[in-house]
Amino acid sequence: MAKLLVVDDESNIRLLYSQELSDEGHQVVTAASATEAVEKLAAGDYDLVVLDIKLKNESGLDLLQKIVKERHDMPVILSTAFSCYKDDFSAWLADGYVVKSSDPQELKDEINRVLAKKAGRSKAKE
């Protein structure tokens, strides 16, 4: 199972994702802001980041660019209430894109898909 960092400024959503993804067997760490996320990424090893686009005073897309620049092998799934970002160029940097829903199945499927892809890449490297 994987170690995931969930970045969202809504505490209830962090709680919901933590619970749902933990039930799937993942180890879930949460961050309420981009700054906190950067700190946690620097401090620990993560397999994947679930990132909200609209953080309180920050942009999730800016954080995405930073992660891609500094940790290009770190997969990021954008999770957002805005489906319109799907066709935004800066969102294309992400490995996955999920519109927030009360049914977390799509997020879970996307996490599994991206993790499998990452595993495949690692295998190929070896």
Place this chain on the structure above:
Amino acid sequence: MDWECCWNKIEVNPEECPFIAEGEEELYTVHKRRVIEKCLECPRMAADLKRSQESGAPFSDIMPLLIAEFQDQKARLNSMGSFLSSKTKEIRFLHELGLVLQTSLGLDEILSTALTAITAGKGFGMNRAFLLMTDKERHCLKGYLGIGPRNYEEAWQIWQEIDQNKASLKAMARNFLETKLSSEKAKFHDILEKLSVPLDDHGHIFNRALSERKPILVTDAFHNPEVPPKLASILGVDTFLVMPLITRNRRIGIIVADNCITHKQITPQDMQSLEIFAFPVAFALERASLYERVQEDLEKLTSANEKLKEQQDIIVRMEKMALVGRITSSIAHSIRNPLMVIGGFARSLLKNIEESDSKRGFLESIVREAKLLEDVLEEVLNYSDSLFPVKDMWDVNLLVSDVCRGLQGEMELHSITCSIEPAPGLPMAYIDYKQIAFCIRSILGNSVNTLANGSAIRIKTVLEGGDVVVEITDTAKDIPSEAMDVMTTPFSATQELGSGSALSMCKAIFDKHGLPFDTVSTADGGRRFILRMPGKKEEA
């Protein structure tokens, strides 16, 4: 002495003077007038005078001299009267012509008046006239209009018509404009074509008339070294008049007039009259040309003004729509997160609750209703996005392949194959990338959900008349056109807002782009969506 003539009688009867004609009966009793009008020219009086001379009567030698002088003066007076009458007639005609020209603004209207005036019997009475106009672009004098008969039969018919119809110049010109102008243009088309002369052919008689600013009367045209032989044979007459139409600083054109049927001589007086006539015609033509240009400019300005107004309306409408869109979007996003949390936690609780628990139904209701509300929100958000298109030039082939790539997983899940036939060399289309991508994704999504596993979708791009067209064909069971209409109407299932189809959004998006969104049935019972997009940017 007995006199043969009645000159010495105050009153006479018809037997006494046979020279008083019918209608002149007054002269029987008006002595003075009878003597002046009849007796002085009467052979009987001449005989009386002769006898008087022979008898040596006083003054009898002077009388013939006085009578001869009187008759000479009378003849001169008559000639002057006739000249005056003809000039009065001419002035009256020119006055009428001037009035008609002053009130005419259209080029054809003026030309009809001018050429009618030249050829009408009450005008200058020429048999035929041609007008050549200066074409600045082609740098030539170009045959524009001809008027008159082409042969004796036609001439006879026209003159009979004119004889029966005593209309004014204005009415004749109006009649010509309305009923004969086009046919006359066509009738003399061959001659008009051949009459055209380059303006730089300075030796040509037409250009000479223009540069010398005076009319030229051409005689013996077939042997005249100053007349090109070709011109004489085109006109088929040996005498014709070339009248320049010149304003203060512009060469408007020339009129060529002749008497091809009657071969009546063209006199210097005719030339002089036509010269007087040519000035107002030239000015009227220049005024018509300026008026035409002003009209064109006015039309351009009016059209620009209308366009500006339309643009203003569009901007105002877009601002309103953008505001509505922003408000809708803001409200929808504010609702979405709490809704997700409510539905998500209810779903989470549902996983851990016994099947027999009485509260399970409540949780299931929360999950179901939350999902329904999320679907409604998705539709509202998509609709508000569609209100605010951002257009640019995009490669539609690339767009189609990107969208298909995004749906690959879902298609594989349903074992649906999707083939793309991109048109080579397809131009960029002027569209909102996100919105058109949404439309294609929605159509493909609808196909995936409608088609049986193992079905196929075919996407083809083509260039049609400058438009980029995307055709998406599937093998879904044919949907009746009424059902298709409902599907493509925003929020069509109003009783259940959430069940509105994404296709309705596509229709709304295409409507906002001002583009058609067509669906047709294919021969094998499938559907074809035809999306047409402009291949180049619309002119602002």
